[in-house]
Amino acid sequence: MKSSLYNQTIAIGNETHPLQRLRYQLLGGLLLAVGLPLLARMALEPRVVFSINHQVTITAAIIAHIIGYMTYKRLDAFPGVATFSTILPAFTLSYGLVFLAIFFFRFEYSRFQAAGSFVISASWYFSLNVFTHRLEPYRLAIVPGGKIDRLAAVDGVVWQKLFSPDAVPGKVLGVVADLRADLPETWERFITGCVLSGTPVYHVKHIVESLTGRVEIEHLSENTLGSLNPNQIYFKIKRILDWLGALAVLVLLLPLFLVLSLAIRLETPGPALFRQQRVGYRGAPFTLYKFRTMRAEDDGDMAEKEKAITRDGDERITRIGRVLRRTRLDELPQAINILSGEMSWIGPRPEAAVLSRWYEGELAFYPYRHIVRPGVTGWAQVNQGHVAAVSEVHEKLHYDFYYIKNFSPWLDLVIVMRTVRIMLTGFGAR
Structure with missing residues (x-):
C-alpha cells in the first residue's frame, strides 16, 4: 500500500511540461531577451560584444530581467490578479529602475540592447502564459471529509473529488483537504504520501483564502491571521x-x-x-x-x-x-x-x-x-x-x-x- 501510494502521488505532482517549470521559464527568457538583441547587433558589427558599454547593458539587462521575473511571479501569487496585467508593469518597473540607475551614474549603454531586451522579456512571458494556460487548466484534487463544500463556490479551478485513496486522480497541481477534520486513517496515509512525494497539500481554509483574497475569521484566538500585528x-x-x-x-x-x-x-x-x-x-x-x-x-x-x-x-x-x-x-x-x-x-x-x-x-x-x-x-x-x-x-x-x-x-x-x-x-x- 505505501509503495503504490508513494508512486501514485509522484504521478500527481510531477507530470508537468518543462515550460511550466520556473527554471526553464527564466532560462528561456534570459537567453532570448539578452541573446537575440546581441545577435542582431553582432550581425552588423561583430566586435560590438567587446565594447564596455554593451557589456554594461547586457549585465543590466540580466539583472533587470531577473528582478522583473521575480516581481511578476510574486504579484501573480495574489488572487484576482490576471497575469497579463502584471507582466508589463513588473518588467517596466524593473527595467526602468535598473537603467535609471545606469543613467544616474552616467554609464554608457546600448539603447538598442536595452529596448530589445525589455520588449522580448515582456513578449516571452506573455506568450508563455498563453501557452501554459491552454496546456493545462488549474486543477486540484479534493480529499472527501470535513468542510469541503465551500470549494464549489470558488471559480477558476477544476475541482476533482477523490473517492478512494487507491484511485489515481490524474494530473493535478495539488491536493486539498480539511486538515482539521477527523479523517480516516487511509486518507491520512494518502495525504502523508502526497507530502513525501513533493505534491502540494493545502488546507481547505487556506486555499479558499488564496483563491478569493478573503480571510474568514471567527475567533481572534484562532490566530488565523498569523501575527495579529502587521510587519x-x-x-x-x-x-x-x-x-x-x-x-x-x-x-x-x-x-x-x-x-x-x-x-x-x-x-x-x-x-x-x-x-x-x-x-x-x-x-x-x-x-x-x-x-x-x-x-x-x-x-x-x-x-x-x-x-x-x-x-x-x-x-x-x-x-x-x-x-x-x-x-x-x-x-x-x-x-x-x-x-x-x-x-x-x-x-x-x-x-x-x-x-x-x-x-x-x-x-x-x-x-x-x-x-x-x-x-x-x-x-x-x-x-x-x-x-x-x-x-x-x-x-x-x-x-x-x-x-x-x-x-x-x-x-x-x-x-x-x-x-x-x-x-x-x-x-x-x-
Whole structure:
C-alpha cells in the first residue's frame, strides 16, 4: 500500500511540461531577451560584444530581467490578479529602475540592447502564459471529509473529488483537504504520501483564502491571521513613502486642485472641500478631506446615519461630482490627511464615525481593521467597490483581514495597479 501510494502521488505532482517549470521559464527568457538583441547587433558589427558599454547593458539587462521575473511571479501569487496585467508593469518597473540607475551614474549603454531586451522579456512571458494556460487548466484534487463544500463556490479551478485513496486522480497541481477534520486513517496515509512525494497539500481554509483574497475569521484566538500585528519594518517604511507621495501630490497637482475647486463652487453653492469625521488608525477619530461631490443643502430630518450613506443613483450628487467619483479625483485632498499621519495611500477605507459605531455594534471584530492606517484605496475597494449594507460590510471585513495578514509592498503594488484600472473604468463608484 505505501509503495503504490508513494508512486501514485509522484504521478500527481510531477507530470508537468518543462515550460511550466520556473527554471526553464527564466532560462528561456534570459537567453532570448539578452541573446537575440546581441545577435542582431553582432550581425552588423561583430566586435560590438567587446565594447564596455554593451557589456554594461547586457549585465543590466540580466539583472533587470531577473528582478522583473521575480516581481511578476510574486504579484501573480495574489488572487484576482490576471497575469497579463502584471507582466508589463513588473518588467517596466524593473527595467526602468535598473537603467535609471545606469543613467544616474552616467554609464554608457546600448539603447538598442536595452529596448530589445525589455520588449522580448515582456513578449516571452506573455506568450508563455498563453501557452501554459491552454496546456493545462488549474486543477486540484479534493480529499472527501470535513468542510469541503465551500470549494464549489470558488471559480477558476477544476475541482476533482477523490473517492478512494487507491484511485489515481490524474494530473493535478495539488491536493486539498480539511486538515482539521477527523479523517480516516487511509486518507491520512494518502495525504502523508502526497507530502513525501513533493505534491502540494493545502488546507481547505487556506486555499479558499488564496483563491478569493478573503480571510474568514471567527475567533481572534484562532490566530488565523498569523501575527495579529502587521510587519512593523514595512509599516515604518510605508509611512515615509506615504509622506513623500502626499507632499509630491500637493505640490505638483496644486493647479488641478484650484481648477476643480473653482468648478465645484461654480456649479453649486458651498465649500469646495467636504469634511467628515472618520474613524482611523487605532480607532482615533479624525477629519477627512475630499472634494465636495454633493449639493451642500440641508438634508432636513434625514437621520445622521442615512446622510453618511451614498446610495446608487443618489440624487444629491452633482454633475461634476459624478465625474470626480468615477475617476476617484474627489479623493485627492486626502493627501492632507496622509501628511498629518492620519491616513495612508493604501489601507482599509475609513468609515464615517456614525457608520463605524453602527458596524461595531453589528459585526464582531470590526475594530480590528483599525490596526493599520486607513487608506485612500485598498484591497476591499479594488475587489468590491463601494458598500453600505451590513451584509456587504461583513464581506468587506474579509478583504480587510486579508490585506492585514498579507501586509507587504507586493500587495500594495497590486492594489496600485488595480486602482489605476479602476480610475479608468469607474468600477464601484456611486
